[in-house]
Amino acid sequence: MRAVLVVLDGVGVGELPDAGAYGDRGSNTLVNTAKAAGGLSLPNFGRLGLGNLAADAGAELAGVSACDSPMASYGRMAQASPGKDTTTGHWEITGIQLEQAFPTYPAGFPPEIITAFERSIGRRVLGNRPASGTEIIMELGDAHMATGSPIVYTSADSVFQIAAHEDVIAPDELYEMCRTARAILTGPHAVGRVIARPFEGSPGRFSRTDRRRDFSLPPPGPTLLDLVAQAGLDVMGCGKIDDIFAMRGITLTRHVSGNDKIFDAVLSFLDEGRPGLIFANLIDFDMKWGHRNDVEGFARGLEHVDQRLPELLRRLQDDDLLAICADHGNDPTTPSTDHSREYVPVLAMSPAAAQLGRSGRPIGVRSTFADLGATIADFLEIPWSLAGESFLRQVL
Numbered sequence: 001m002r003a004v005l006v007v008l009d010g011v012g013v014g015e016l017p018d019a020g021a022y023g024d025r026g027s028n029t030l031v032n033t034a035k036a037a038g039g040l041s042l043p044n045f046g047r048l049g050l051g052n053l054a055a056d057a058g059a060e061l062a063g064v065s066a067c068d069s070p071m072a073s074y075g076r077m078a079q080a081s082p083g084k085d086t087t088t089g090h091w092e093i094t095g096i097q098l099e100q101a102f103p104t105y106p107a108g109f110p111p112e113i114i115t116a117f118e119r120s121i122g123r124r125v126l127g128n129r130p131a132s133g134t135e136i137i138m139e140l141g142d143a144h145m146a147t148g149s150p151i152v153y154t155s156a157d158s159v160f161q162i163a164a165h166e167d168v169i170a171p172d173e174l175y176e177m178c179r180t181a182r183a184i185l186t187g188p189h190a191v192g193r194v195i196a197r198p199f200e201g202s203p204g205r206f207s208r209t210d211r212r213r214d215f216s217l218p219p220p221g222p223t224l225l226d227l228v229a230q231a232g233l234d235v236m237g238c239g240k241i242d243d244i245f246a247m248r249g250i251t252l253t254r255h256v257s258g259n260d261k262i263f264d265a266v267l268s269f270l271d272e273g274r275p276g277l278i279f280a281n282l283i284d285f286d287m288k289w290g291h292r293n294d295v296e297g298f299a300r301g302l303e304h305v306d307q308r309l310p311e312l313l314r315r316l317q318d319d320d321l322l323a324i325c326a327d328h329g330n331d332p333t334t335p336s337t338d339h340s341r342e343y344v345p346v347l348a349m350s351p352a353a354a355q356l357g358r359s360g361r362p363i364g365v366r367s368t369f370a371d372l373g374a375t376i377a378d379f380l381e382i383p384w385s386l387a388g389e390s391f392l393r394q395v396l
Contacts, residue, residue: 003321003376004278010286012329012342013076014057019341022084027340031059032333037299039063044309048347049074049360056362072349073395075363077371084339085157087192087216089327090244092369094223095386102158102192106130113189120180125152132337137163137199141206144168150177156338158192160185163199171198171211182215190217210257214243224373225249231382233276238265241279259284259301263308270315290330291337298332316351321379323348325372346372348395363394
């Protein structure tokens with residue numbers, strides 16, 4: 001018995017009621033991207049019920065129609081926790097609802113943080129302001145290479161990001177700097193993630209490498225991952241899942257980067273046949289396309305994952321569960337290059353239901369992402385006392 005949970009990072013489906021408070025009114029990552037791209041070709045997502053999901057939300061998903069007998073049950077989930085970042089979204093999916101958002105720094109980090117960091121690493125820093133990661137390395141990369149000073153920046157999310165050229169500060173040294181920052185950023189300054197952003201190239205032609213690492217706060221309490229591991233089952237992380245949960249509750253990990261490699265990791269775990277939870281984050285929607293307002297890249301990325309879905313579906317056994325969702329929005333069609341406060345889609349199916357001739361059903365609008373965690377625990381027959389309520393009966 002296996003549950004496969006795939007998070008399409010940043011693929012939201014419409015503004016939440018409080019989106020205006022976050023500057024995200026009008027955001028609808030999936031629908032706006034489809035419209036701006038002139039329609040999407042997503043036949044496999046369509047068969048799962050993605051068009052039904054959009055129709056139930058009163059939206060038209062250009063190129064993807066509702067079908068009469070969707071393979072998966074479908075709906076939307078609202079975020080109960082404040083915020084719109086990766087850590088908050090993933091933690092809520094696995095049963096943790098935060099009462100207070102992680103701190104953000106629209107004016108950069110205060111002197112007490114930067115001074116302590118500079119003293120600890122023995123170097124001055126450049127930047128210290130909100131910025132696009134690709135833009136700030138183009139702007140400050142020359143100075144960084146001349147001085148050896150790391151580039152520190154943040155965004156609208158709760159992140160302390162450190163960029164360094166791999167020929168100036170080797171990735172292992174950069175990771176150590178991140179650990180130093182993580183130890184400093186505690187209490188009221190406990191940001192969700194410290195992120196290493198290595199880059200390479202020459203002035204005017206810098207590009208980020210795939211050796212990014214995230215140094216997250218550990219979850220404040222038990223999550224779905226802990227419960228699955230405690231039940232003697234494997235928790236298999238694909239991509240940055242191990243970083244998001246600070247390795248808590250994870251028994252096996254394949255820390256690869258890029259949607260294709262992460263998708264391959266899911267397939268390899270399925271082929272190995274271990275019972276438990278396979279948990280993946282497809283990062284490219286957010287990192288490569290959402291933050292860069294790359295509508296074309298986002299659209300083609302969705303179509304490429306759609307083309308690969310049959311590889312996953314063929315490997316599912318009758319007693320498996322597949323769930324696909326997102327963790328927040330990142331609408332590439334809006335002026336913002338940051339995350340957006342949105343509902344997220346959820347598609348959930350088991351071959352066992354199909355064997356009984358059952359098609360997917362609407363599960364409505366869930367009041368918290370944690371309902372998905374509760375559903376997976378219910379499927380794996382693991383007692384659940386965290387946030388959220390199971391909708392498994394609407395899937396099987």
